Amino acid sequence: MGRSPCCDKAGLKKGPWTQEEDAKLTQYIQIHGPGNWRTLPKNAGLQRCGKSCRLRWTNYLRPDIKRGRFSFEEEETIIQLHSVLGNKWSAIAARLPGRTDNEIKNYWNTHIRKRLLKNGIDPVTHRPRLDLLDLSSILQSASFNLSNLLNIQTLVNPQVLRLATLLASSSSSNQENKELFLNNNPYPMNQNSSEQTTTPSLIPTDQIWNQATHMQVNNGQYFPDNLVNLNGQENLLPPYLMDNSIINPNYSEQITSQVSDNSSFHPSNSDNNNLDMGSIFPTPISSSTPLDSSSMFINGSTTEDEIESYSGNNFSFEIPESLEFDDFM
DNA sequence: AAATACAGCAACCGCTGTTAG
DNA sequence: TCTAACAGCGGTTGCTGTATT
Known part of the structure; x- marks a missing residue:
């Protein structure tokens, strides 16, 4: 339309707000209410x-703005809604009382998006992509050894598996492994989106869905409750593949049907009579939680923030006494 | 201790849809 | 019906604090 920004007018201040300005604006709106934004600055002396x-x-x-760290439930809600709505931040914010679209957008870009990428999840499609993973770091994980790798070959792209095997069998340094992987990565990041969605590295999620439906947590790491089954056979999937919100082929459809009914959808931290969030957001005791970094100790590294963000009451677990960490090693 | 890199977030930009005259 | 202003949205920028070298 070619309209010049109103702030182009000479004499108008830009940049961070001062406390004095905040006070003026707040006082004015408390008296006159929000709206009439064009005349408000003049009338408020701003x-x-x-x-x-x-x-x-x-x-x-x-x-009514809720400040401070996003709760685990809020983060789950954001992720689930984003999988359906995409970058419709205002629509997402409308379902998170007290949160603004700007805040959610920032949180997505600075926290969630990065973690999805780190964990091999495409933040656009919300689907697992092995080509986004730092595979060499996974191979360093004590719970992901070569024998495990060979046993999941039916689940992953053979080309990726072959490369991973090569890396695992190499006696060279970790740095060399990483470089080797980078040089041989068959699915580079700069592929176009259509190729990405059809890349054979996409995990056939329905095949592993059943394995992820019953999870236990131990030492901050998720394990399916059949990790060590009666036959003593270890579960063969790394933790990041056991995220049932990621791999559940139906979860997007589930929430789509819920969200489509705007009049009845509410986030889980409000009256949820109209929406059984449990059907969408699995509880930790029964299954892994979506995109939870604490379940992704692929290379044993996580941030304090991430740990702290999942340490609330919503994230308590029952750990059978019979389960010992050594069993997983 | 200083320089540099990085992360987080508030604020701005530019565009689109809506509304009032 | 047209036009300009308003309101809202998503993307981007740039500042600030923190971590790393």
Whole structure:
């Protein structure tokens, strides 16, 4: 339309808001209410454009804004809604009381998106992609040895598996492994999206769905409850493949049907009579949680933030006394 | 201790849809 | 019906604090 931004007007301030400006804006809105943003700055004695005032109010000063760290439930909700709605941040924010679209967008880009990529999940399609994984680091994991690798060959792209085997059998240093992998990665990151969605590295998720439906957690790491079964046979999948929200082929459809009914959808931390979140967000005791970094100790590294973010009451587990960590090693 | 890199987030930009005159 | 202003949205930028070298 070619309209120049209102802030182009001379004399209007830009950049971070001061406490004084915040106070003026808050006081004015408390008296007159929000709206009429064009005339508001002048009436409130602010050298700002109306748009800037509106953004400051809606994203920061509004009294109903919930500040601070996102809860585990909120993060799950964001991930699930994003899998259905995409980057419709306002639509996602509408289902997270107290959170703004800007805040959710920032949180997605700075936290969730990176973790999905790290864990081999395409943040756009929400599907597992081995070509996004740091495979060499997985191979260093004590719970993912060569014999395990060979036993999952029916589940992964043979080409990737062959490469992983090569890396695992190599006696060279870790750095050399990484370089070897990078040089031989058959599915580089710069493929176009259509190729990505059809790449054979996509895990046939329905094949492993059943294995992920019953999970236990131990030492911060998820394991299926048949990890060590009666036959003493170890489960052969690495933890990152046991995330049932990731690999459940139906979860997107589930939430789509829920979300499509706008009048009845509510996030799990509100009255959830209209939506059984348990059907969408599996509880940790029965299964893994979606995209949970604490379940992804692929290379034994995680951040304090990630650990802390999952340490709330919503994340308690029952660990059978008979289960010992050594059993998994 | 200083320089550099990185992460997180508030704020801005530019576009689109809606509304009022 | 047209036009301009408003309101809202998603993408991007740039500042600030922290971590690393």
